[in-house]
Amino acid sequence: MAYSDKVIDHYTNPRNVGTLDKSSHKVGTGLVGAPECGDVMRLQIQVDDNNIITDAKFKTFGCGSAIASSSLATEWLKGKSVDDAMKIDNMDIVEELALPPVKIHCSVLAEDAIKAAINDYRVKNGMEPIELEKSHH
Amino acid sequence: MMNYFEFYDIPESFHPDAAHIKKQFYALSKQFHPDFHANADDEKQQEILELSTLNNKAYQTLSDPNKVLEYILKLHDLVSEGAKPQLPADFLMEMMDINERLMEIESAEQFGEISAEVAAIEGDMNQELNSLTRDYDTLNDTAKENRLNEIANIYYRQKYLLRIKESLDTFAARL
Numbered sequence: 001m002a003y004s005d006k007v008i009d010h011y012t013n014p015r016n017v018g019t020l021d022k023s024s025h026k027v028g029t030g031l032v033g034a035p036e037c038g039d040v041m042r043l044q045i046q047v048d049d050n051n052i053i054t055d056a057k058f059k060t061f062g063c064g065s066a067i068a069s070s071s072l073a074t075e076w077l078k079g080k081s082v083d084d085a086m087k088i089d090n091m092d093i094v095e096e097l098a099l100p101p102v103k104i105h106c107s108v109l110a111e112d113a114i115k116a117a118i119n120d121y122r123v124k125n126g127m128e129p130i131e132l133e134k135s136h137h
Numbered sequence: 138m139m140n141y142f143e144f145y146d147i148p149e150s151f152h153p154d155a156a157h158i159k160k161q162f163y164a165l166s167k168q169f170h171p172d173f174h175a176n177a178d179d180e181k182q183q184e185i186l187e188l189s190t191l192n193n194k195a196y197q198t199l200s201d202p203n204k205v206l207e208y209i210l211k212l213h214d215l216v217s218e219g220a221k222p223q224l225p226a227d228f229l230m231e232m233m234d235i236n237e238r239l240m241e242i243e244s245a246e247q248f249g250e251i252s253a254e255v256a257a258i259e260g261d262m263n264q265e266l267n268s269l270t271r272d273y274d275t276l277n278d279t280a281k282e283n284r285l286n287e288i289a290n291i292y293y294r295q296k297y298l299l300r301i302k303e304s305l306d307t308f309a310a311r312l
Contacts, residue, residue: 033229035222035293038300040232061236
């Protein structure tokens with residue numbers, strides 16, 4: 001199966017790999033897995049007082065598409081408000097990276113990681129976690 | 138379509154009787170051998186061919202414990218494309234941690250430590266799997282359903298270990 005140039009670019013030169021201080025109340029951490037292929041993804045966001053995501057980091061052990069999806073996600077997250085981040089849809093990632101149908105679950109994983117990170121941040125700051133719909137595209 | 142257990146007339150089990158399966162396989166191979174049906178009409182010959190194929194597939198699956206595990210979970214729709222089983226957060230954390238340390242291995246000593254750790258997790262998992270599958274065929278339907286979910290959970294956790302072991306092998310080749 002051929003990867004698109006964008007996937008290869010993110011895979012060979014991933015943006016924002018790393019970790020943020022998990023114990024900080026400004027940091028939300030999402031840890032998700034795709035059991036069918038043994039992938040695990042951690043995505044973190046740092047949020048300022050105006051509800052803007054100032055930094056995002058990830059670490060993914062998985063296939064090229066999973067790494068590219070999370071790398072792209074961190075790029076998109078920086079500078080967005082938490083509310084806008086919540087609106088990132090896995091199909092946006094699929095489109096941007098031209099993922100083939102068999103790799104759509106990698107984008108779903110990235111979307112789940114974003115939402116898990118946001119919810120972790122919300123809970124840490126005394127907010128209710130957002131109810132997540134189970135269905136994806 | 139008939140499932141492999143029904144085809145061999147044995148109860149659905151994660152540990153089917155190997156000797157019995159072999160016996161059935163040979164008996165059915167003979168029964169469905171095309172040579173014995175050379176004079177039958179086309180439709181009958183086609184049917185025999187399909188049964189012979191089914192027999193071969195059933196034997197290949199039922200004589201391999203890993204394939205049996207996956208087969209039963211598939212029969213019960215617990216392993217499917219896009220299934221999203223929820224694994225415990227501490228397990229994911231552990232896998233993340235091992236993967237991260239794997240990336241930073243600098244010495245044979247560290248490699249040995251992680252290998253031992255992975256082997257220990259694998260041992261525990263196999264033991265857990267064994268105790269969950271051993272008496273499966275004696276359970277009632279409700280208990281079976283619950284048990285299958287626990288077994289599916291281990292099946293998925295094994296995938297993570299498999300992946301880590303592949304990375305370990307890559308490192309071993311480099312050391």
